[in-house]
Amino acid sequence: MRTPMAAGQEVWGGRRRTFPSEDAKLWFERCVERGYTVPSWPVEYGGAGLSPDDAKIFAEELKRIGARLPLVSFGIWMLGPVLLELASETQKREHLPKIARGEIRWCQGYSEPGAGSDLASLSTRARREGDDYVVDGAKVWTSHADHADWMFCLVRTDADGPKHEGISFLLIDMASPGISVRPIPLISGSSPFCETRFDGVRVPAANLVGREGGGWQIAKRLLEHERTIISVMRDAAPEETETLPQQFLRAGSPAGLRDRVIQAELDFLCNRLTLERNRAAPGVASSMFKLYGTELNKRRKELRVLLAGTGGLEWNTAAKEWLRSRANSIEGGTSEIQLNIIAKRVLGLPD
Amino acid sequence: MSSRFVDSPEQAELARGARAFVERRIPVAALRGVRARPADDRIDRALWRECAQLGWAGILVGEGDGGAGLGMIEAGLVAEQLGRTLAPTPFLSTAIIGGTLVPSPALAGGDQLVALALDETPFFDARASCETIIRDRGVIGAKRNVLDGPAADRVIVRTQDALAIVDARGPGVTITALDRVDSRSVADLRFDRAPVIDTLSLDHLDRAITRATAALAAEMLGGADAVFATTLAYLKERRQFGVPIGSFQALKHRAAQIFCELELTRSIVRAALAALDANAPDAEPLVSAAKARASDTYLLATAEAIQMHGGIGVTDELDIGLYYKRAMAASMLFGDAAYHRDRFARVAGY
Numbered sequence: 001m002r003t004p005m006a007a008g009q010e011v012w013g014g015r016r017r018t019f020p021s022e023d024a025k026l027w028f029e030r031c032v033e034r035g036y037t038v039p040s041w042p043v044e045y046g047g048a049g050l051s052p053d054d055a056k057i058f059a060e061e062l063k064r065i066g067a068r069l070p071l072v073s074f075g076i077w078m079l080g081p082v083l084l085e086l087a088s089e090t091q092k093r094e095h096l097p098k099i100a101r102g103e104i105r106w107c108q109g110y111s112e113p114g115a116g117s118d119l120a121s122l123s124t125r126a127r128r129e130g131d132d133y134v135v136d137g138a139k140v141w142t143s144h145a146d147h148a149d150w151m152f153c154l155v156r157t158d159a160d161g162p163k164h165e166g167i168s169f170l171l172i173d174m175a176s177p178g179i180s181v182r183p184i185p186l187i188s189g190s191s192p193f194c195e196t197r198f199d200g201v202r203v204p205a206a207n208l209v210g211r212e213g214g215g216w217q218i219a220k221r222l223l224e225h226e227r228t229i230i231s232v233m234r235d236a237a238p239e240e241t242e243t244l245p246q247q248f249l250r251a252g253s254p255a256g257l258r259d260r261v262i263q264a265e266l267d268f269l270c271n272r273l274t275l276e277r278n279r280a281a282p283g284v285a286s287s288m289f290k291l292y293g294t295e296l297n298k299r300r301k302e303l304r305v306l307l308a309g310t311g312g313l314e315w316n317t318a319a320k321e322w323l324r325s326r327a328n329s330i331e332g333g334t335s336e337i338q339l340n341i342i343a344k345r346v347l348g349l350p351d
Numbered sequence: 352m353s354s355r356f357v358d359s360p361e362q363a364e365l366a367r368g369a370r371a372f373v374e375r376r377i378p379v380a381a382l383r384g385v386r387a388r389p390a391d392d393r394i395d396r397a398l399w400r401e402c403a404q405l406g407w408a409g410i411l412v413g414e415g416d417g418g419a420g421l422g423m424i425e426a427g428l429v430a431e432q433l434g435r436t437l438a439p440t441p442f443l444s445t446a447i448i449g450g451t452l453v454p455s456p457a458l459a460g461g462d463q464l465v466a467l468a469l470d471e472t473p474f475f476d477a478r479a480s481c482e483t484i485i486r487d488r489g490v491i492g493a494k495r496n497v498l499d500g501p502a503a504d505r506v507i508v509r510t511q512d513a514l515a516i517v518d519a520r521g522p523g524v525t526i527t528a529l530d531r532v533d534s535r536s537v538a539d540l541r542f543d544r545a546p547v548i549d550t551l552s553l554d555h556l557d558r559a560i561t562r563a564t565a566a567l568a569a570e571m572l573g574g575a576d577a578v579f580a581t582t583l584a585y586l587k588e589r590r591q592f593g594v595p596i597g598s599f600q601a602l603k604h605r606a607a608q609i610f611c612e613l614e615l616t617r618s619i620v621r622a623a624l625a626a627l628d629a630n631a632p633d634a635e636p637l638v639s640a641a642k643a644r645a646s647d648t649y650l651l652a653t654a655e656a657i658q659m660h661g662g663i664g665v666t667d668e669l670d671i672g673l674y675y676k677r678a679m680a681a682s683m684l685f686g687d688a689a690y691h692r693d694r695f696a697r698v699a700g701y
Contacts, residue, residue, distance in 0.1 A: 004633065158448040245701040259689075262696045264642050274617035288611050342610060343603035349585055350598045 001027045002066040003271070010072045012104025015149050024068075028102065031070035036319045037094075038076055038100045041084065045092055047098025052088075056279075074143070075099035075106040077229040080150050082222045087209050095150075095171070109139040109153030109172070109196060117337050120163045120216060124198060126155035126170060128205065133157075135178075135201040141331065143146050145194035148174055157212050169215035178202075189315060189322035225263060225333050229289035241269040244303060251307045261307075266298050271296055284345045291338035294328035301325040355625035356618070358428075364426055369432040370404060376439035382534060385439045391528035392442055392537040394502035400461035402440055409459025411562075412449035417459040418450065422628040423562060427569035427620065434573030437677050438666045439536065441465075442701035444499035451559040452507055452551060453516065466503035466519070466539050467559065474684045477560055483614035489523060489544030490515050498684065500538030501528040508542060512548040520658045521546060534673075564629055564685040565638045568620045568645040571681050575652040577617065578674045579609055581657040589661075600660060604640070609652050616648040617639075636698040643691040646682035653678040687701045 001023055009020040011028050019025040034048060040055040041047025050058055050067050080099050083092055098104040112275050124137025135155055142151065159330045160168030174181075178201040184193045192298040248254070248261045271292050279287045301322040303311035312318050329335040343349045359368065375399065387391045391699055396537030402408060410426050419425075426447060441464050449458050449465030457463035469475075471482060471494060483492025490508050500506070503519040517524060523545035528538045586606060596602055623641035626634035626677020655677040657664035664671055682688060 099625075126553060145564060244698055245696070249701050257700070258696070259692065261701070262692045265617070265699075266643060266692065266695060269640055270615040270619045270644060274444050277618045277621070285614075291607075292611055292615070302382045336604070339604040339607040340600070342607035343597075346602075347606055347610060349603050349606065350595050 001068050003068075007084075009068075011070065011102065012105055012144070012147065013071050013073055013075075013107025015103070016147065017102060017105070027068070028070045029259045034099050035100065037071040037102065038080065039145075041080065041096065041100060045096035046083070046098075046300060047104065049204075052260050071102045072104060073099065073102070074108055075104065076106065078222050078225045079106050082224050083209070084217060085221065086218055089210060090206075104149045105144070105335045107145045107148035107149060107151045107174070107194075109142055109151045111139065111141045113138055113140055113195075117334055119219070119331075120167065122154055122156060122167065124153070124155050124161070125202070126157050126168060128157070129202075131205050132202045133205060133208070135172065135198040135203055137169070137198050139196045139198075140184070140193070142181075142194050142196045145174070145196045146183055147149060151196070151208075152172055152222075154215055157215075161213075164216045165213050165218065167215040168212050169209040169218040170203055171209065172201065172203050176201050186324070186327065188320045190320070224284075224286045227286040227338075242309075244300060247304065247307045251298070251309070254307070257303065257306060260299075260303060264303055266297065269297050284341065287333075287338040287341040287346075290332060291329075291335050291342070294325075295335060297328050298325045355629075356621055362425060362428060366428040366432065368405070369407075369429045370435070373432045373436050373438055375435055375688075377433070377440070378399065379436050379673060382437045382439050382673060383477065385536075386534040389528070390530040390536075391501040391526070391538070392440060392497060393528075394464065394503070394597060395439070396461075396464075397443075399464070400439055402442070402487060403459065404521055407440075407442065408446050409450060409454070409462045410446050412454040412459040416454050417456035418454060418517050419459075423565060424621075424626045424628055425482050426562075426566050428568040428626040430566040431576075432572035434570035435577040437574060437673055441499040441502060441532070441536070443563050443566055443570070444503070447563045448507070448559045451507075451562055453505065458673065463505060464499060464503045465505045465507060466500045466538075467563075468497045468500070468506050468508045469560075470494060470496045470557075474629075475683065477557065477686070477691065479574070481509055481511055483508060483514060483542065485510050485515055485547060486546070487548070488547045490517055490542040490543060490547060492542050494540045494542075496529075496684075497540050499536050499538050500526055500540055505548075506540065507551070508540075508545075509553070509556060513553060514556060515547045516549045516551070517542065517545045517547060523536075531680065532676045535677070536551060559625025561635060561638050562627060564642050564691075565620070565623050567685055568638070568641040568680060569624065569663050571645040571649040571678070572616050572620050574674055574677060574681075575649040576613060578656045578671060579652050581671065582606070582609075582652075582659050585660055596659075605655060605659070609648075609655055611650045613652060619644050636695050639691040639695040642686065643688040643695065646688040646691070649678040650682060 011019055011024055012033050014335055021157040032074050035043060035046060036048055038047040039050045039058050040052065058080055064287050076099060079119065080096060110119060112122050112124060124139065126133040126135045136204055151174055153170050157168040157351050159187065178199040180197045183191060184195055185191050244265055265298045275289060304318045305322045364513035399408065407429050409418030409649060410421050410429060414420040431440060433440060444467060445458060445465045445665060448467045453465060455463065458465060483490065506517050506519045508515045508517060523543045526538045531537055531694060583606060587595055589596050619641045623637040626637045642665040653671065656671045660669065660671060663669055
């Protein structure tokens with residue numbers, strides 16, 4: 001559990017959870033017992049109740065000894081922080097401990113075939129019928145939907161008013177009748193992405209987070225967490241078994257690529273320092289990290305292939321990661337959308 | 352630990368005070384005033400004594416020698432504020448290089464100005480071979496691009512064997528002030544058996560240059576930040592086609608890009624300064640990274656400032672041109688971005 005985690009060795013949890021090894025299972029169980037899967041969450045919701053400073057020290061110590069993350073999930077990274085902030089006490093007690101203990105695996109139902117960058121134009125409908133909502137529509141790019149137990153989902157509860165105000169944030173059990181999931185293969189040869197269809201799916205109204213029509217604010221808050229996570233994950237990605245300069249030297253120091261390698265290394269350093277400098281709660285700075293982290297990652301993955309020569313064209317890790325990286329600056333809000341957000345919310349430029 | 356990015360209350364107060372003083376006492380108009388004078392008269396000694404009273408001349412000088420005994424983080428905070436208004440002071444040459452190599456009460460008091468004579472070609476290279484020699488206690492050679500050379504009292508000359516300290520106004524020293532686009536006080540110097548007052552080991556040179564490079568990166572960050580603030584205000588105020596030009600996505604995106612570059616530059620500059628104070632083993636590559644990044648960002652921010660201001664951006668009336676010219680000159684001082692990228696990689700072994 002002290003060696004770098006290769007792709008596919010993460011523990012994602014869920015009803016159908018699997019472990020890459022007995023050690024991974026033991027490490028997971030021991031951490032769950034102590035709340036160390038979510039060290040900064042309150043004890044009553046399955047965390048260890050550490051203060052931000054203590055949580056940082058804890059993370060640094062884990063990093064120092066090279067410990068792997070016991071559990072990774074969208075529940076920990078995205079939904080959990082938002083529920084902690086905005087959900088009812090009943091919802092927190094229902095969902096947070098199951099995230100912390102890795103019992104339920106969540107997926108994200110945001111984008112739709114007709115709503116990408118213009119997410120607020122989403123049209124998956126949720127009609128109120130008695131104590132239920134009835135959901136019809138489709139979501140795309142739902143990562144790991146085929147392995148997920150529940151989905152946090154943006155639905156349209158009002159089609160008549162302003163588009164941002166008719167959106168609600170709904171928690172949906174993927175085992176509900178009427179849900180079908182289809183994987184979407186990508187250019188990289190494999191994909192965590194799925195298309196999820198809803199056909200008259202009944203969801204208890206108690207699964208609404210916040211108020212009906214108040215989903216957009218929650219959605220945006222969650223996106224800030226997502227952007228930070230995407231950039232942090234890029235930063236901590238387990239690619240670095242061989243650094244870029246090491247690969248450059250191994251490739252015989254091709255002179256024409258040296259400056260690009262240096263620039264990528266330099267930018268990587270600056271980006272990491274900027275993350276460290278802004279490590280407080282995610283805010284609008286998350287757009288900057290999302291933008292810079294993903295654009296930088298694309299450059300680095302391309303360099304990896306160039307430094308491998310034609311060997312980088314075979315279906316190996318370098319090739320797959322290069323092709324996969326093209327989606328980094330699209331998913332979670334395109335680079336252009338991040339620039340719009342920075343211009344508007346950080347710089348105050350007019351619409 | 353992340354504390355390297357957090358100002359102490361004293362540091363925050365220093366930065367606030369420095370900014371207020373610079374805005375009031377050394378606004379960009381000061382550079383315009385200096386520019387109107389001859390090239391050999393572009394340092395205001397009375398102004399520098401005022402700066403010295405704030406502790407800036409002796410910022411790195413120990414308290415025993417009448418200095419403030421502070422570190423590079425503090426020096427960087429002051430340099431950043433000086434950069435915001437392109438303030439024409441001998442801070443880099445005297446407070447940083449002089450304060451490192453020849454600290455004294457006179458220097459800390461603002462009464463002695465110091466210049467480092469290093470370059471012998473138009474291209475900075477700390478490792479370049481050097482033709483200047485000491486013979487019979489006299490310096491013989493020629494140096495170019497000596498920052499604050501026209502105003503210096505003492506010159507520290509890099510020779511083949513040592514750093515030689517000579518009296519700038521003594522015999523055997525010829526100072527030719529240069530009238531450059533950036534209006535900074537710079538001179539070419541000739542030494543014809545200039546008497547050596549004292550010598551220092553060449554071992555001290557790297558430390559002085561590294562510190563000056565880091566302080567310069569902070570100065571450049573300040574300039575880039577100031578020019579971007581001006582540009583941003585203009586994007587909100589200037590109207591074309593009936594709307595503020597800042598509402599056009601083509602300009603918005605470029606402004607957002609500059610903002611990101613500035614944030615990254617701020618991080619690396621601060622990390623470099625903190626590493627110097629901590630005597631961290633990676634201080635040298637961090638300083639090179641900071642200088643490379645600051646050079647690129649300053650040139651980007653100033654070039655974009657001109658473009659986004661349109662026609663008035665290229666007029667002498669606006670200050671932007673002063674920043675643009677400073678950006679190019681500062682990027683070359685102590686090594687340009689390419690030089691420092693190369694150094695960053697060499698230290699890492701590739």
